[in-house]
Amino acid sequence: MSRLNAPEYGDVPAHVRNTLDKVGMQFGFVPNMFATLASNPAVLDVVMTLQGSLARVLDARTRHTIALAVSEANGCDYCLAVHSYVSSELGGMSSDDIDLARAGSSIDPKRAAVARFAQQVVESRGRVSDADLAAVRGAGYTDPQILAIVTVAVQALLTNFINNVNQTDIDIPAASPVGTQG
Incomplete structure (x- = not known):
């Protein structure tokens, strides 16, 4: 069982729900890691920004x-x-x-x-x-x-x-x- 709490979707700010919706469109659901990261919007943003930026550095x-x-x-x-x-x-x-x-x-x-x-x-x-x-x-x-x-x-x-x-x-x-x- 995960040791950190993931917030309920409705309890996160709209910009976080938007990010989770984009992740959900890619996977067909929101993986637990991203749901957990939503508890700290700044950390979610860091991970998403890093992943997006690194998509351009190598194939x-x-x-x-x-x-x-x-x-x-x-x-x-x-x-x-x-x-x-x-x-x-x-x-x-x-x-x-x-x-x-x-x-x-x-x-x-x-x-x-x-x-x-x-x-x-x-x-x-x-x-x-x-x-x-x-x-x-x-x-x-x-x-x-x-x-x-x-x-x-x-x-x-x-x-x-x-x-x-x-x-x-x-x-x-x-x-x-x-x-x-x-």
Whole structure:
């Protein structure tokens, strides 16, 4: 059971209901994470603004790959469920590629380098090695793109931390353990 309280839809300000309505249109319902964030409109705005801004920094599959790799490394079951669902249903990623992303890889060699690098960012708390940087550069990423990779990883960590603290009830099909059919 979630540990933080989500307000009732009718109890939040109109601008928050508007934001929740937009999220609901995307998913077909308002996921528990967003309903909980509605209790603090400023935090909801930060998360939504960050997600909107980061949608422009890398292609969708690369962003999904990062989110899956980071959520797996950080052990966030809620985010794994959401990102697996979004990657599959909205992002067109295969279940094999989703599993690989969670394991720090990809069917695409360039995205595999991103997944490994994103997991290294998490595991090293940002203190990646020169070899880690060389590997992601060797896959063809520029320094501005590396900044984007780190920022997308940190955005995933933000929601991982929120959902891990909350123990958010999973209201979307749960992600299967890597390597199993769900």
